Amino acid sequence: MANDMSEAIYPWQHEDWDRLQRLRDRLPHAILFHGAQGIGKVGFAEQFAQSVLCESPAKVGFACGSCASCGWFLQYGHPDYRRVRPEILDIDNMEDEGESEEGATKKSASSKTPSKEIRIEQVRSLAGFMNVSTHRSGLRVVLLYPAEALNSASANALLKTLEEPPPGTLFILVSHRPDRLLPTILSRCRKFPMSLPSPEDALAWLNDNEVSDAAQWLALHGGAPLAALMAAEDESAGDRELLLGLLAKPDAAQVLTVAERLQKTPIPLLVAWQQRWLYDLFSLKLSGRVRYYPQHQPRLKAIADRLSADQLQQALRDANNRRAVADHSLSARLFIEDMLLAYLSLFG
Ligand SMILES: [Zn+2]
Numbered sequence: 001m002a003n004d005m006s007e008a009i010y011p012w013q014h015e016d017w018d019r020l021q022r023l024r025d026r027l028p029h030a031i032l033f034h035g036a037q038g039i040g041k042v043g044f045a046e047q048f049a050q051s052v053l054c055e056s057p058a059k060v061g062f063a064c065g066s067c068a069s070c071g072w073f074l075q076y077g078h079p080d081y082r083r084v085r086p087e088i089l090d091i092d093n094m095e096d097e098g099e100s101e102e103g104a105t106k107k108s109a110s111s112k113t114p115s116k117e118i119r120i121e122q123v124r125s126l127a128g129f130m131n132v133s134t135h136r137s138g139l140r141v142v143l144l145y146p147a148e149a150l151n152s153a154s155a156n157a158l159l160k161t162l163e164e165p166p167p168g169t170l171f172i173l174v175s176h177r178p179d180r181l182l183p184t185i186l187s188r189c190r191k192f193p194m195s196l197p198s199p200e201d202a203l204a205w206l207n208d209n210e211v212s213d214a215a216q217w218l219a220l221h222g223g224a225p226l227a228a229l230m231a232a233e234d235e236s237a238g239d240r241e242l243l244l245g246l247l248a249k250p251d252a253a254q255v256l257t258v259a260e261r262l263q264k265t266p267i268p269l270l271v272a273w274q275q276r277w278l279y280d281l282f283s284l285k286l287s288g289r290v291r292y293y294p295q296h297q298p299r300l301k302a303i304a305d306r307l308s309a310d311q312l313q314q315a316l317r318d319a320n321n322r323r324a325v326a327d328h329s330l331s332a333r334l335f336i337e338d339m340l341l342a343y344l345s346l347f348g
Pocket of ligand 1: 055067068
């Protein structure tokens with residue numbers, strides 16, 4: 001993993017990344033990544049933040065992924081890094097658990113509706129962070145997104161900070177609506193436009209992610225691949241939950257019904273969902289963590305307890321083989337039945 005950090009950004013972002021490297025020698029106080037929604041700006045900004053804090057970045061500027069600084073960063077525990085975003089994003093991203101710094105906002109989130117705005121308290125709380133000396137590289141980084149979620153109070157508080165930038169602090173703002181930002185904030189930021197991927201790159205990536213009708217989804221979302229993927233996944237969520245329901249409660253009596261109901265769903269997608277399920281079971285067993293289906297953690301746990309690591313490894317291998325033939329299946333129903341029965345056989 002440490003060897004190929006180029007996968008830390010999306011395939012269409014490499015030119016942007018190379019262009020960004022020219023800023024490294026003289027980092028601005030604040031930089032604004034802007035561009036269409038759903039092209040991966042936040043992930044790109046996070047990789048930049050990590051690489052700025054990294055103790056031994058690679059020549060092309062990627063974070064090494066293995067130094068102490070990278071370790072803290074990846075666990076959301078870097079002492080010189082703060083992420084500021086609306087509360088609602090913490091609720092949506094359940095897999096981001098374990099963020100100690102945001103414990104306070106989480107507590108309040110449980111008692112009332114999570115805010116869609118970046119509140120003034122969040123911006124004010126940066127003052128303490130910026131007043132203590134840095135732990136490692138002498139630099140601290142604040143990532144704030146989406147910047148259009150600043151309300152007028154928090155925008156003004158941020159502006160005050162940007163007007164008198166604390167030494168050694170890099171502000172990274174991300175926005176797909178820079179027209180909604182205060183002009184005075186805009187003028188304090190080095191603007192960095194991010195490119196829309198070429199249709200070829202976007203389609204290739206969507207195909208890798210098992211999106212059927214990729215071209216149609218992409219067109220609907222203005223060429224933004226992440227937005228297209230999310231929409232496609234939302235639409236197929238019902239089918240996915242039907243499949244996961246059976247995987248979570250293995251019942252031979254349900255196999256025929258489920259296979260019939262899913263026969264119109266693209267087979268590679270079904271195989272991918274099952275692979276992710278198996279991967280989560282395996283990972284839960286080995287490391288106690290789930291990656292793809294955090295919302296199903298209790299059900300995954302119950303199933304993982306019934307199977308051995310060896311069984312799961314074998315099931316993953318079978319699923320990979322199944323994926324290789326998924327495109328050539330003559331009957332969708334038979335294929336699905338076969339796949340489900342093989343899974344059920346794990347339970348004896
Ligand atoms: Zn590193």
